[in-house]
Amino acid sequence: MRYFPLFYDLYHKPVLVVGGGEVASRKVESLLKAGAFVSVVSPTLEPFLLSLYEEDKLSWIKGFYQQELIEEFVQIWATTDNPDLNHRVHADAKRAGIMVNVVDDTEYCDFITPSMINRGRIQVAFSSGGSSPVLIRNLRRTFEAVLPQNLGLLADFAASKRADIKERLPDVTRRRLFWEYFFEATEVKSSQSKSQLQACYEVTLDSKQFEPSYCVNWIETGSDFEMLTLKALRLMQSAEMVLYHHELDSVFADSCRRDAERISWSEVPELKKRLEEQQELRRSVVVLLPEVNKGLLSELSLCYGRIQVLGYAR
Template structure:
């Protein structure tokens, strides 16, 4: 280990920054956030630093560097673009046994400023000892995706009650088990959902209980997005990495599933037209059984759970049976597929509203307000409509939608095999048959669909 890791409490301590440019500005911002009393030495300052001096947040030593500036300092950062001057600052600091950091010059530095993941009061610091700062930054970016933002308030909660936790669980293994429950159980979930008062009450109840709290199962309804794994949300990725069991739809791509925890059990509960079909009641019971067995369950759905995903029904069922249930939204197909086809769903000149519709089943079609849907200057985004394109087109035309209204069908949207077929409304069924369109496919009807010809940027466009 080349460097000795150290977290410094700089609250109220004087720290010197030599240099008044934008690099010094960034360093000073971090020092001020840590509570240091910052003094900046430089002939000139950026407007931001000058304003901070005027507001009394900084002290300013004007003019060229003087070794006497170091008197009484605990740390010094040299942030000028003059290496000789930086070396002079570092040498003067070394003579006074003051730790110095020279920005982008590890050879002159006695300490390094790490890349930081901030979940205050939890802080994760990453350093390469100045060897490769970009690698440290990339590691920080990875950790940002992995570490839940609720870790901050969870750590603060544990900090406030640390003495009580130690008193209640004097045995170290039992105390460790309690902290595991704190992280994996209902307290963390409540903090994640911005319910801090309830989280603290559950925490206090556990401290007062005669027996150690038992881990309970839970369910997260997670939107996997339309297929491209890059469109999975950070919250969704964290859920996949914490799951014991994943119940996934057939539309969830393998590229998304491989991001999950490797030892998580996968159960395919997809509903396939003309093929194997998992009844919704079976899915409900499976979710209940797994959660009651103490498993952390992710119900992974293509797109968004609450947009034609029956997530509302599953949430209601779980809540009725006392199972904790969280919702992690996903990017729904209408938004993602339209974007990947270069089609804005709304546009100041072409579409003042957008309707999300499903063409799955005759009952859905019969329930629609066709005169309203046939109006111009609105966008219709139709899910699961490939099997009923003839009927859908006929009803729109019969209710006054113009035959030359543009459309696009996006097959396998956001995936490498994406195809976009375009045309006008009266030829929609014929064009779909001609191009052998198959599910999954999203249909967009409206003036905005014509923009695909100018702005399509992903996959193939068949005009």
């Protein structure tokens, strides 16, 4: 992974765009949406940028790029069709310690911009490190079709309840479990108004069904990650503790809930001890098993009785 993913706060920060053409227009539009104070340096502006300038939405430095222009900016974009000029902008920015992006020239970029899906506060980013934009565009189209349109509404509602939920549920773990249960509710997923969400919010708080409890899900991984069932993947994403067999490929444990604790095990008695610890803590656990044979299943049954093993599509 060459590029570290992050979201950079440009709100009310000065950004310089070198170039006034179509490429600059695409970048300026996104920068303005992020709340940046955008200045464009170019002898001319294409119509879209000119209209933004006339509406006082950006500053226009009418003329050719000069090195001394960059000093007051936190970020610089080189968008001209002149590679020599773009590379000069890059060199000047590097000497000044300013982040710079030369559009469509990844070797001269401190950062790259991903393909984005926006649902209000929710932003989903896709990137191939600049190597395959068509693949990323296809991936984005797939996600666009399945992500619900009310994600922005859900995010706004959750933001409005930050103070209230801290007061009503002071414990961090209980708050997290509450929001997980809340967002999985069918009524919440289909809500189209804040009043509907408020009703679901109060019902969920009163129900106490989100309170922590001990449960174990047994998952046989197989050798091909892509053969895991959707149910197995869902359970892997909901567990607070992941107990994985030491011989499993790391992709299985890594694909579980990101903030879940992970501990490897090699023998069933060791696993039994770990599960007893989790029972006392009332945590949800997923146990990742290698391919289950009769010997392992028999040994597990002696400790836990009959268990239901989920897993992959054979």
